[in-house]
Amino acid sequence: MQDFFHGSALLSATVTALALAAPVQAQESNACPVDGCEVAIASATADGSELALVFEANFLPDMSKNHIHVWWGENFTVRQVSNNAEPTYGVEQGDWHPTADYPNYVTTGAASTELRGEAVTLCVSAADRNHDILDPEKVACYDAASLLQQ
Incomplete structure (x- = not known):
């Protein structure tokens, strides 16, 4: 049972991390660097x-x-x-x-x-x-x- 909860928590953390990372990566590719878009x-x-x-x-x-x-x-x-x-x-x-x-x-x-x-x-x-x-x-x-x- 402990392995189930550990695996479930790991899966949940991975899904959350991927969900949060995807929009940030997409935005960063179009976002201007600190010195501005050129x-x-x-x-x-x-x-x-x-x-x-x-x-x-x-x-x-x-x-x-x-x-x-x-x-x-x-x-x-x-x-x-x-x-x-x-x-x-x-x-x-x-x-x-x-x-x-x-x-x-x-x-x-x-x-x-x-x-x-x-x-x-x-x-x-x-x-x-x-x-x-x-x-x-x-x-x-x-x-x-x-x-x-x-």
Whole structure:
């Protein structure tokens, strides 16, 4: 009988530990490190009329949590590509494409080459589930001029 209770207690402790560990692991993979979420464009290549980007980030993007905003840098500032552009930064909200595609992404939506105008610089920054930029000081841009069809 003692072995039954010991085994039962051990099983209960194991199940409890696993139940508690799973959500924490999932959250940590998307959570920002102490120094903040950062993303950069590691490389870019032409993909038909669009651009295929490879991102490097210190978090795992998830659209329902922290994810990536992609936009044309000459058209908007990092403070504009955020749902809180006007109330927080006092600037007009711009256009961006939110994505959790990682590490490979092909420009589309507001980041499509068709919507760039004369812009040649793609920029990225991390945003939260509300599409607010997490830290406007953490922005990375990539000069794609040589890849664009003029």
